[in-house]
Amino acid sequence: MGFPVERPRRLRRTPALRRLVAETRLHPAGLVLPLFVREGLAEPAAISSLPGVVQHSRDSLRAAAAEAAYLGLGGVMLFAVPAARDAVGSAASDPDGILNLAVADVRAEVGDSLVVMADLCLDEFTDHGHCGVLDKDGGVDNDATLVRYAEMAMALADAGADVVGTSGMMDGQVGVVRSALDEVSAQHVLVLAYAAKYASALYGPFREAVDSQLQGDRRTYQQDPANLREALRELRLDVEEGADMVMVKPASLYLDVLREVAGLVDVPVAAYQVSGEYAMVEAAAERGWIDRDRAIAESITSIHRAGADVVLTYWAAEVARWIAEGRA
Known part of the structure; x- marks a missing residue:
């Protein structure tokens, strides 16, 4: 009667079988939690x-980092919102600036039980919101910015960072950062x-989180969403310059780039599941349009499946709890 000879469905018959043969598995050690401190x-x-994400005080940041360590997360990525900004982002390299204090706070709280990462960029610290120093015509001066990045790298190292994320493109x-360190x-x-960081429409909620002062856009330095070869060129240069890890950002709309990288x-x-990716799932789930928990697990699994060893996601702590409970 022409019945099938091969029956792949046998491997999907029960939850236990599906769990046994899963090709991609979520684990807390592969997740990094971005945290904001103001x-x-x-x-x-x-x-x-x-929704569900906050700007932390220094005390609540320490508590969040301690929980991340307890849950077995791979690390935390710290972003800071300073009280005062200027044209060159002076607070970024000030030993008493909020990001450097936050790094020191987290290091004191968790010791070596958690990888402490810090965003190495000036956008949170400049009064114009760009990722670098501006020239007389209002454009970002690449080489003057590199001087500031070197100063920021040294300050973050002194504060106790394990990893600095060069996100300014x-x-x-x-x-320059490797040499400075x-x-x-x-x-x-x-x-x-951040070898492949695209000029994406998905960063809006992040800009609220850091109270961004951005004027204009970042298309002269972040990558064109239309381009893949350009990302691979950036990747090659970053590895040649001494990158220990590389990042694709955003994640979900750039899985093809992630696979190539x-x-x-x-x-x-690494891949960063950015604020817009988070916000879209939360908004649709709040309206009852999708199954929130399944969408979260599916989205992070897809990023790992595409090739990410590490996923930065605002759901990291929640997913780690699910894993501990046998729910993911």
Whole structure:
């Protein structure tokens, strides 16, 4: 009667069988939790476009980092919101600036039980919101910005960062940061290169989270969403300059880029599930349009399946709890 000879459905018959043969598995160690800390806060402050995510006070940040360590997360990525900004982002390299204090706070709280990552960029610290120093015509001055990145890298290393994330997309940033770290005997600090960071529409909620002062856009330095070869060129340059890890950002709309990157390098590959990806799922779930928990697990699994060893996601702690409970 022409019945099928092969029956792949046998492998999907029960939850136990599906669990046994799963090709991609979520694990807390492969997740990194982005955290925001705002200077001067006494209590955490809600972020309207990121339900469930907050701007932390220094005390609540320490508590969140301690929980991340307890849950077995791979790490935390710290972003800061300073009380005052200027044209060159002076607070970024100030030892008493909020990001450097936050790194030191988290390091004191968790010791070596959690990888402490810090965003190495000026956009949170400049009064114009760009990721670098502006020239007289209002454009971002690449090489003047690199000087500031070097100063910021040294400050973050001194504060105790394990990893600095070079997210500004300036030409030569990885090599300059690596050299600066080595000059101050911080050879142990890793450089996570945002090798493929696209000028995406999905960053809006993040800009609320850091109270961005951006004027204009970042298309002259972040990558064109239409391009793949350009991302692979950036990837090659970053690895040649000494990147220890590389990043694709955003994740979900760039899984093709992520797959190409993972197939080309022999360093760990990270992907950032950005604020817009988070907000879209939360908004649709709030309206009853999708199954929230399944959508979260499916989205993160797809990013791992495409080649990411590490996923930065605002759901990291929640998913780690699900894993501990046997729910993911």
